[in-house]
Amino acid sequence: MADRPEPPSSADATSSAGPPGELFPPPERPGSRLRRTLTASLGVLCVVVGIILGILPIVPGFPLIAAGVLLLVASSEPSRRLLNRAERRLPDRARKLLRKLARRSASTH
Numbered sequence: 183m184a185d186r187p188e189p190p191s192s193a194d195a196t197s198s199a200g201p202p203g204e205l206f207p208p209p210e211r212p213g214s215r216l217r218r219t220l221t222a223s224l225g226v227l228c229v230v231v232g233i234i235l236g237i238l239p240i241v242p243g244f245p246l247i248a249a250g251v252l253l254l255v256a257s258s259e260p261s262r263r264l265l266n267r268a269e270r271r272l273p274d275r276a277r278k279l280l281r282k283l284a285r286r287s288a289s290t291h
Contacts, residue, residue, distance in 0.1 A: 204266045205265070205266055205269045205280065205281065205284060206255050206262050206265055206266055208259070208262065209256075213257075217257075218257040218258070219257075221253050221254075221256055221257035222253070222254060222257040222258055224250075224253055225249075225250045225251070225252075225253030225254035225256075225257060226250065226254070227250070228246045228247070228249050228250030228253060229246070229247055229250035229251065229254070230250075231243070231246050232244065232245070232246030232247035232248075232249075232250060233247065251265070
């Protein structure tokens, strides 16, 4: 049998050597329907509460909106594709900063 090369890992996709991969790669194993539904519901709730808090002058709602969007990405393939497509449209400098922040937050978990 001939040895087949291994596919590139997700760490290779985010390196600066080649074209960048997706910011939010597809999950290795999709979660159960109940888990995805609960995650999506919590994501929508966070976004709605974040928008309401954004209207108020005292409490910033941006952190809740960001958390809600991340929950939606984790629960839904269409939202993951939408955010990856939007990220590809950002200027190179903004994309690099966003990926740097994503790597930093992933390394702290």
